[in-house]
Amino acid sequence: MSQLIEAVIKDKKSWGDYFFVTFQAPELAALAAPGQFVMVKVSPKGPPLLRRPFSLASADREEGTIAIFFQRVGLGTNLLSRYSPGEKISLIGPLGRGFSFEDLAFPGELLLIGGGRGIAPLYYLAQKLKERGLKVIIFYGGKTQSDLPLREALAKKKLADKLILATEDGSLGFKGLITDVLEQEVLSPLAKKAFVCGPEAMMKKVAELLRRWNLPGEFSLEAFMGCGFGVCWGCVRWIKRGQEYQLVRICQEGPVFSREDIKWSEEE
Amino acid sequence: MSQLIEAVIKDKKSWGDYFFVTFQAPELAALAAPGQFVMVKVSPKGPPLLRRPFSLASADREEGTIAIFFQRVGLGTNLLSRYSPGEKISLIGPLGRGFSFEDLAFPGELLLIGGGRGIAPLYYLAQKLKERGLKVIIFYGGKTQSDLPLREALAKKKLADKLILATEDGSLGFKGLITDVLEQEVLSPLAKKAFVCGPEAMMKKVAELLRRWNLPGEFSLEAFMGCGFGVCWGCVRWIKRGQEYQLVRICQEGPVFSREDIKWSEEE
Amino acid sequence: MVDLSVDLGFIRLSNPIFTASGTCGYGLEMIPFLELKKLGGVVVKGLYFEPRQGNPPPRLVETTAGLLNAIGLPGIGVEAFAREVLPQLHQQQATVIVNVCGNTDDEYERVVRYLDDHPGIAFYELNISCPNVKEGGQCPALDARATFRIVSRVKKATQRPIMTKLSPNVTDITIIARAAEEAGSDALSLVNTFLGLAVDVETGQPKLANVWGGLSGPAIKPLALRMVYQVVQTVKVPVVGIGGIVTGYDALEFLAVGAKAVEVGTANFVNPRVTLQIIDELQNFCQKKQLSRIEDYIGSFRPRREKQKT
């Protein structure tokens, strides 16, 4: 069950336009799972009027903390980036349905594929997968070097058995799209599933590859959200339910969906 | 000529809900006169949408600074109270017509009568009057002790030859309204003029006394202001022009008006 | 303790604060955040007879202090509603108001006839004012005759009281209000959303897939309040005010001009507990003003128009 709380900012790290903010929020930490998100009131009185959704990038039950990792792209994220530790902010969460990984077991190998800020939910997921002793291969791509700020934390915390980086300008890791790298990947027979979050075009390309490889995959989708908790019906997307596509609320039945349920283009 | 500038906050003092904020604003300091005001953009994107007017509480040509003294009463003043030295804020000023004191000379004696935040323009005026060697008697009233935060600065800077304080609850100075004190005042034959700013009811009462005493007086009036520079016609008040009352823009032809030109009630 | 209950004539409600249709789902989604029985009423999402998908995405655009929506009334239809939702709402002891929709007069009638057979509904809100279904915001509430026709027909078809929800996109809302009243509407609610548009200047495309959308939120409050006041002055039936309400102060403005109750919409998205906060604020206001009943405040607006000088 999700909650509406006032949380105190405990810590804040930043790299250019990217921010990692930790909140003291034991009520949410107790319930959180990777792939879920929170709705954040970035400005007490607005503008913007509405909350903004951010995936959980971490949650620690013992510490009673949760964290988000976000990129500054517009008004809301700009305001959010200005808060300092000690300040309070209103959160609703945890919301939505996260990744399914409970049925995965050693010696399974998982591909986590994140583009830019899309690394956020995967960063949390990787922690959980490593706790279960699974092998985690992380593909982390961006336009340029500065779009991959979590690479050091991923390495330091040993969240990836293999960390593959790619930048479009070649400033770090492979030069090109992360999907180019992925395409050249020789899939291990132990590969069990992929977890994906990133820009729409990237996710679409990954979905194609997974289909080709016949590998199960889960995608964390985005949509502009009016409420985040299922009352406005504003965040819908075409998702397969039974035999047909329906307009399904991302915030309620997602944001994580299986590859084969997602309608990737008008033609499908 | 008034200007639109971005000014850096140089200094900020506060006493409870009262704030004295100094801006580095040489363009405005060069033009400022007591009784004039500035329009302040308290929030870059709003709300509130509109600027807020504040009297100049000081201006120093050499330092290139101006100051405002304000009370926190609503959204705009609340936001304004949160700025810190070093931050920038958009100002328009100096605006309006200030007090006339150029024709006053030694050994003239002036009464400055301020209620609460109404002390702001008088604080500036007192500086100018003292520079001219005039005798200044300041009446400064409020609900309670904490409404008179400028009393110490007035004393320290020797801006008043006589500083008379009054509080409604008697916590400081005379117990009662500042107008009660004023009423008991034995007017010196040297008294030349009164300058008044404060709540409407107080100003009305002072106007009555001045009429009785046949003493010239100037009042700094307030009205909700849309623009502050004369284009919206939102700030009008009934003011005598020639033989009849007209609806005159406070921001353009005021905010300072002579007692006998102001319509104090519907009946007049 | 202040008595916040209000009398709509056909029903007395524990307080004048409802959640507005389309902004609290079927009510159940709000349960994590508030006890539904604490609300004066819960107006559930617009219901057609059949299930519907609604409009394609994107369905929402944020504007300054407003929200433009073109949801297009997706829904589960009356059957699933009566079977799955109503019993749960009943268990929560919610005062349920169903927002009734139809593509045709006939469909409105079928919806109420079907629902009349199911207990647990306090009354109906007849949604003849959604701007997001027909091209260019067309809806029956733009026309007095269409309003009269649908309301009369629904009135005859149901045992329950009906409240007709009006559109603000009209020259004179009092004409439509009167038509609804004459057709037998037991109450009126207003306003639904204002027809608006937003353009993505980079692509030259509309920001909403449906092109048009309905504007709600704080931006519209002064306009909604004006219309509620006009309608209160015109009709005898109770009026429920809607539009941009976020705080107790906002709700009081509507009550002052004579609304017997108010619905809170977009504000629920920002703060799902906002309705309870508003109820608290009404309590405090009445206490401060030494009013023992909120009904003593309703209609207290005294518009003294100053003599105009030209």
Added chain:
Amino acid sequence: MVDLSVDLGFIRLSNPIFTASGTCGYGLEMIPFLELKKLGGVVVKGLYFEPRQGNPPPRLVETTAGLLNAIGLPGIGVEAFAREVLPQLHQQQATVIVNVCGNTDDEYERVVRYLDDHPGIAFYELNISCPNVKEGGQCPALDARATFRIVSRVKKATQRPIMTKLSPNVTDITIIARAAEEAGSDALSLVNTFLGLAVDVETGQPKLANVWGGLSGPAIKPLALRMVYQVVQTVKVPVVGIGGIVTGYDALEFLAVGAKAVEVGTANFVNPRVTLQIIDELQNFCQKKQLSRIEDYIGSFRPRREKQKT
């Protein structure tokens, strides 16, 4: 260098950005902040034949992202305007548009007849849509026949082009737009303010002495934009868009849907240089988009309505 000039048919203007009537005084008050000749046009305060005091104060209330005004068109009258203001505007090389008001059809006619004798006016904006003069927001622009009548009469009385300013407080603005066009209006401008109300809940009094006021500012932008688009689709004469414009992005939305120019109102109060900033933003936008003329952007809106799924 991008060519920002726009052609209204009867006049070519250096750029599509005007200051809106009532929000830049008589233009002269803006001189401390900007060079008037840099603007596409300066629409001065509404002018009646005689001087007027306007409405009693309070005349303004701020709302969320909006401003409710009941100024009531105070002004110096045509004589003082022609004698004292026009020569100064001329000296500033401003493109002057006079906002023409009247209590009667006759007064509108007298205003333009009088002003026709004075040089230095580019064209007239016929204000038939001010909600702050008559009780309850009544004005000719609510009615197609009244609109037709006044516009025809003024058209016959003047040598100068006229642009009719429409009210948004109507069910179907295209009907009024067509009436004005048929009556000979050379252009249309829209929107004037939306009729609104604000209540002081402490006193139960209206916040404006005039009770009603007109809402302007960012709050109304999506509604104004929708109406401008509807009118552009309906008439052949050029349309000038107004309502809530603050940034170049806002202006571009109106140009995209086909407005040939825009007027900036309330935003001037917050930032008296905003119009120049908008002009800069248009420049930059065109450069980025490699458009050599802003006119290539005007009307570029392509409303692809996604097929609706119900």
